[in-house]
Amino acid sequence: MRILIVGAGVSGATLARSLADAGNPVRVVEAKPHPGGHCHTERDARTGIMKHAFGPHIFHSDDMDVWSFVSRFAEFRPFALEVKANVAGRLFSLPINLNTLNQFFGRQFTAEDAQAHIRNLSVPLDHDPRNFEEQAISSIGEALYNAFFKGYTQKQWGRPPDQLPADIFKRLPLRFTKDNNYFHHSRIGIPQEGYTALVEKMLRHPLITVEYDTKFRRDGGDHEFDQVFYTGGLDAFFNFEFGRLPYRSLRFEDFIVTGDFQESAIVTYPDPEVPYTRISEHKKFAPWETHEKSLCSREFSFECGENDVPFYPVNLAAGSALLDRYRYEATQLRNVSFVGRLATFKYLDMDVAIGQARHAAAVTIGCLTTDLPVPAFFQP
Ligand SMILES: Cc1cc2nc3c(=O)[nH]c(=O)nc-3n(C[C@H](O)[C@H](O)[C@H](O)COP(=O)(O)OP(=O)(O)OC[C@H]3O[C@@H](n4cnc5c(N)ncnc54)[C@H](O)[C@@H]3O)c2cc1C
Structure with a gap:
């Protein structure tokens, strides 16, 4: 054979x-x-830092x-990944959890209070959610959707969120604990x-x-x-x-700073005015190494053309x-x-x-x- x-x-x-x-x-x-x-x-x-060439x-x-x-x-x-979102200059934990909600609404919710609050914010539909936007608003309401998802999704996919499948939002966790870990798998490394x-x-x-x-x-x-x-x-x-x-492609704009640049390995930027979607700080993916300098990449998403590298299927x-x-x-x-x-x-x-x-x-x-x-x- x-x-x-x-x-x-x-x-x-x-x-x-x-x-x-x-x-x-x-x-x-x-x-x-x-x-x-x-x-x-x-x-x-x-810098000698291990770079994740096509994204973290x-x-x-x-x-x-x-x-x-x-x-x-x-x-x-x-490796424990914590992701932060920079919304109008303030850093929040992602995926949305009790810490995010307390910070965003300026409250000290218990898990039950937070669940009740989200239920009040969610906008009921008279049909099953047909797209990302409907799924998001019917699950978490407009305020959280606008702050964390609307701008990011538009930048990432280059399309209004109401053209994207509801499934994308369904895959995003919403937690009512103070656990900032991005992944919850038995093996993470x-x-x-x-x-x-x-x-x-x-x-x-x-x-x-x-x-x-x-x-x-x-x-x-x-x-x-x-x-x-x-x-x-x-x-x-x-x-x-x-x-x-149709694919989305990514362009990375690298820069080097002395010391550390940001609080966590990945910081996302959902605000529509910011042209990039996130910044990754590469040395934070190898915390067992020591580097004086830090290599970071700003990530810009765009529609994949004939000569571009396909990243995400649309x-x-x-x-x-x-x-x-x-x-x-x-x-x-x-x-x-x-x-x-x-x-x-x-x-x-x-x-x-x-x-x-x-x-x-x-x-x-x-x-x-x-x-x-x-x-x-x-x-x-
Ligand atoms: C930005 C980004 C971040 C990600 N982060 C994570 C993460 O944190 N965790 C995770 O689990 N997954 C992550 N992924 C997903 C991960 O990248 C994929 O699971 C993985 O790349 C799949 O490997 P693959 O071999 O199927 O495809 P690829 O990695 O694309 O490999 C295909 C290979 O085929 C070669 N090739 C294509 N056409 C030809 C041809 N005609 N002739 C010869 N060679 C050819 C290409 O050069 C390439 O080397 C991420 C993906 C993206 C886009």
């Missing part, structure tokens, strides 16, 4: 390692000169299979030497061959493989035949006929599996991407040992 994996991000590397561990030789092609994909980390030459990445999971898999390739240091070193180690196996600076094209000889696992853009696979799927409340079309085309192919965040056009956290790639590899290995055809498309 000749297996090709397109992309050396966490999805491609997980597939490669899982298949190789089961005795299958694989070839990996990666367009970039390094592995790690979107999770790429590198030392900043000016914190590993968080309740999936013990995924956790024991990744732990083979890196030492994870425990950051690999000591960064994600790129982790992925490099995953790919270090005698049955894995990796070619960097090598871009896969569908008409570029992939027919010589029995099975292709593709982790690039779904629309790019089809050479954008039906049009481009899913609209109204759905997408274009996405349906590409998905249909993908299911018609034999021997090509679409895995990972770009190929499935979904925002996937790392642990979910790794879990799905582990599943895809397990199904493939099962087919190989029983001589069954490998299913062509894995949809999350």
